[in-house]
Amino acid sequence: MTHVGIIGAGHIGSAVARGLVAQGHQVAISNSRGPETLTDLVAELGENARAMTAKDAATFGEWVVVTVPLKAIDELPVEELAGKFVVDTNNYYWERDGHIAELDEKKTTTSRMLQERLPQSTVVKGFNHIPAADITTDGAPAGTPDRRALATSSDSADAVTFITKVYDDFGFDTVNVGGLDESWRVERDQPAYVVRQTADELRENLARAER
DSSP states (O other): OOEEEEEOOSHHHHHHHHHHHHTTOEEEEEOSSOGGGGHHHHHHHOTTEEEOOHHHHHHHOSEEEEOSOGGGGGGSOHHHHTTSEEEEOOOOOHHHHOOOHHHHTTSOOHHHHHHHHOTTSEEEEOSSSSOHHHHTTSOOOTTOTTOOEEEEOBSOHHHHHHHHHHHHHHTOEEEEOOSGGGGGGGSTTSTTTTOOOOHHHHHHHHHHOOO
């Protein structure tokens, strides 16, 4: 059992919280509107979940999931996330986030932007290219034929090992894309984005990605 902080209580954050609670972890979840607005979600999640502020959730977690809109990453609690693995679920939607020149011009990635925002944390991409509803419903035991695979990306080999265990606990194989600068291969509008794929199919889709 571990303590996990989740910053962002939207579809992805809520789904990851459900999966973690079902696995026996203690979860603290936060949103931008305040803990009092998460009463119903916490009641649904049960006794292993609690609502906190983003700072408190970051402090509570041995590792933390950041699942806020990209435009909100400058509001993240930097000091409280220092020294921790931070799972980045983000994608760039210019319709929501506004146009960001560096991303429009393909000069950076969303995960690189988060890593720069959190220089003392270790960012690892996770759960960004799977529909939220599939996170808790489409997993399968290791070795199951046609098991779904998810991609990850990090500058840290230890972080990749970490997220591989997290994915496996949720019932997914892992394919490592490489460093954070390669994480664009599994972002919006790429062949691997929000499609069901095995590890071999995912590798093929990653290779087909174009920037």
